[in-house]
Amino acid sequence: MIQQIYPSPNHSYSYELNKDLHFAAAHSIPHEGAGKCQNVHGHTYFANVTIAGDELDDSGFLVNFKTIKNLLHDRFDHGVLNEDDRFPAESANTFPTTEVVARVMHEIIQEHLDQTANKPVCLQIYLRETPTSYVIYRPKSGRV
Numbered sequence: 001m002i003q004q005i006y007p008s009p010n011h012s013y014s015y016e017l018n019k020d021l022h023f024a025a026a027h028s029i030p031h032e033g034a035g036k037c038q039n040v041h042g043h044t045y046f047a048n049v050t051i052a053g054d055e056l057d058d059s060g061f062l063v064n065f066k067t068i069k070n071l072l073h074d075r076f077d078h079g080v081l082n083e084d085d086r087f088p089a090e091s092a093n094t095f096p097t098t099e100v101v102a103r104v105m106h107e108i109i110q111e112h113l114d115q116t117a118n119k120p121v122c123l124q125i126y127l128r129e130t131p132t133s134y135v136i137y138r139p140k141s142g143r144v
Contacts, residue, residue: 006048009123009138013052016123019068022046023077027096030082030089040080045101046128047072049109053120062120063113071108102127102137110139 004020026042028034049072053062081087081096086104088094102125109122128134 004046004048006050006126007124007136009050011052011123013121014054015052015056015062015120017051017062017065017120019049019051019065020047021049021069021073023073025076025079025081027081027087027101029095029097031092031095034095040082043129045076047102047105048126049105050123050126051109051113051120052123053118055118055120057116057118062118063116067112068109071112072105075108098127098129098133098135099137102135106137106139 006018008016022044024042024044026040028040029037032038049068051063051068056062075084081101082089084096086094086107087096087100094100105127106122106125109125113120113122122139124136124138126134126136
């Protein structure tokens with residue numbers, strides 16, 4: 001994998017973990033304003049997940065890298081995003097746009113982290129849809 005440099009959120013945590021991953025997925029945006037993106041098409045998404053915290057778990061990890069991969073890659077790779085229950089075609093807030101996919105990725109990771117004893121936080125999701133287009137999702141809440 002090529003070394004990437006991502007925008008880094010400011011924070012005061014002792015540890016920061018970054019996990020890069022990629023997955024291939026198809027989607028469509030069910031809105032007339034999406035133009036050609038209304039049609040089913042695919043991307044090879046590249047993501048970077050940034051997690052931070054002050055405490056390590058029993059095994060010495062902030063979070064195991066494999067856990068992050070399992071939560072995201074195993075769920076989305078070689079799938080149709082519109083078929084995932086996180087993307088119901090109810091409103092613009094749930095259409096599988098890059099913005100919404102990044103937010104949902106954050107939600108999935110943070111829901112897992114909230115169940116851990118050391119309680120790290122997901123600070124940002126960087127999601128590249130094409131070589132020239134990407135989104136960064138950072139939640140407004142949390143310690144920074």
